[in-house]
Amino acid sequence: MYDTLIIGSGPAGMTAALYAARSNIKVGIIEQGAPGGQMNNTSDIENYPGYDRISGPELAMNMYTPLEKFEVENIYGIVQRVEDAGAVKRVVTDDNTYEAKTVILATGAKHRTLGVTGEEEYTSRGVSYCAVCDGAFFRNQDLLVVGGGDSAVEEAVYLTQFAKSVTIIHRRDALRAQKILQDRAFSNDKVHFIWDSVVKEIKGTDVKVSGVTIENVKTGEISEHDFGGIFIYVGVDPVSHMVADLGITDEAGWVLTDEHMRTSIPGIFAIGDVRQKDLRQIATAVGDGAIAGQGVYQYIENMS
Numbered sequence: 001m002y003d004t005l006i007i008g009s010g011p012a013g014m015t016a017a018l019y020a021a022r023s024n025i026k027v028g029i030i031e032q033g034a035p036g037g038q039m040n041n042t043s044d045i046e047n048y049p050g051y052d053r054i055s056g057p058e059l060a061m062n063m064y065t066p067l068e069k070f071e072v073e074n075i076y077g078i079v080q081r082v083e084d085a086g087a088v089k090r091v092v093t094d095d096n097t098y099e100a101k102t103v104i105l106a107t108g109a110k111h112r113t114l115g116v117t118g119e120e121e122y123t124s125r126g127v128s129y130c131a132v133c134d135g136a137f138f139r140n141q142d143l144l145v146v147g148g149g150d151s152a153v154e155e156a157v158y159l160t161q162f163a164k165s166v167t168i169i170h171r172r173d174a175l176r177a178q179k180i181l182q183d184r185a186f187s188n189d190k191v192h193f194i195w196d197s198v199v200k201e202i203k204g205t206d207v208k209v210s211g212v213t214i215e216n217v218k219t220g221e222i223s224e225h226d227f228g229g230i231f232i233y234v235g236v237d238p239v240s241h242m243v244a245d246l247g248i249t250d251e252a253g254w255v256l257t258d259e260h261m262r263t264s265i266p267g268i269f270a271i272g273d274v275r276q277k278d279l280r281q282i283a284t285a286v287g288d289g290a291i292a293g294q295g296v297y298q299y300i301e302n303m304s
């Protein structure tokens, strides 16, 4: 029986583990991949306090290393379901069931797909959702980045170090990204824009992507464009399927909590990107994690 089981070791989960472990309670953290979460897919982080600039994987390791001096149990597993049996919670993975007094859901968010013809077919054959992972494979190519948020604009600029050119296609005529990221893209000679337009189809050969068909949403004009690679950044959805039956999410699947990170089920907390909240960032994920890591200790104290 764990005092707390944390699901997900992104920045939110790792911070919760640090705070909970320092309270000397029995902590397990279940993760399906490497620690770090979305940070592992991030090129440069420039808005995490204490660092002028740091790569995502490096910040992930910096968050993970201090946990090694505590008895946090790292468990590999893909969580399928969380069950609430009152004082005991069960976390069901693909190959085991764990019991805990409290559960902290820190499963984050996952990139969306466009859902157009050719996207699935050419994924990993020129279509990518991770510039850090795949960018270097596209040296001297003309690349397309889809989206107008922080991810699209930041990663488009990152890709210019490899690419011949990077074109951002956005469905409106104004970017959603932070101003500082916009300025960087606008002042980069390699970055071009196609406004008010959406990708209708991704085309390719037997082997790889060759281009896209796009539609201008204002004029209805259809055109064909050649690209060697397509990076899709059209937002994220919550990873909350494991609590779908518990009635703690909104209609879109974001988990509802109070300011103490408590869901409506006593003993089940949620933190980080999976929560319904305004600002999904590493700094806010870490803040949520600290609150929940401390909160589970107080909850357990009050149980006894």
Ligand code: FAD
Pocket (backbone or CB within 6 Å): 007, 008, 009, 010, 011, 012, 013, 030, 031, 032, 033, 034, 035, 036, 037, 038, 039, 041, 042, 043, 044, 045, 046, 047, 048, 077, 078, 079, 080, 106, 107, 108, 109, 110, 151, 155, 239, 242, 271, 272, 273, 274, 280, 281, 282, 283, 285
């Ligand atoms: P995540 O980082 O999503 O971690 C969730 C973890 O849960 C993952 O490790 C996942 O494997 C695990 N998990 C999920 N489901 C299961 C399951 N069923 N079983 C077991 N484990 C599971 N923020 C900034 O502040 N600055 C930036 O510069 C920045 N750049 C970004 C660039 C990109 C391209 C992206 C996509 C995001 C960026 N962000 C940035 C946002 C930031 O990465 C997130 O806000 C932050 O990682 C959220 O942390 P989290 O711990 O809540 O979730």
Ligand code: NAP
Pocket (backbone or CB within 6 Å): 046, 047, 114, 146, 147, 148, 149, 150, 151, 152, 154, 170, 171, 172, 175, 176, 198, 233, 234, 235, 236, 279, 280, 281
């Ligand atoms: P986002 O902010 O939700 O932006 C998604 C973008 O994709 C929007 O511009 C949206 O257009 C567009 N879009 C959505 N669906 C589309 C579709 N079907 N077809 C075409 N375009 C579509 O998502 P994100 O940029 O991935 O960011 C996710 C979170 O991570 C945010 O909280 C963000 O702040 C954070 N993040 C932070 C940083 C940083 O701080 N440096 C970097 C990356 C990410 P509209 O604008 O018209 O809605």
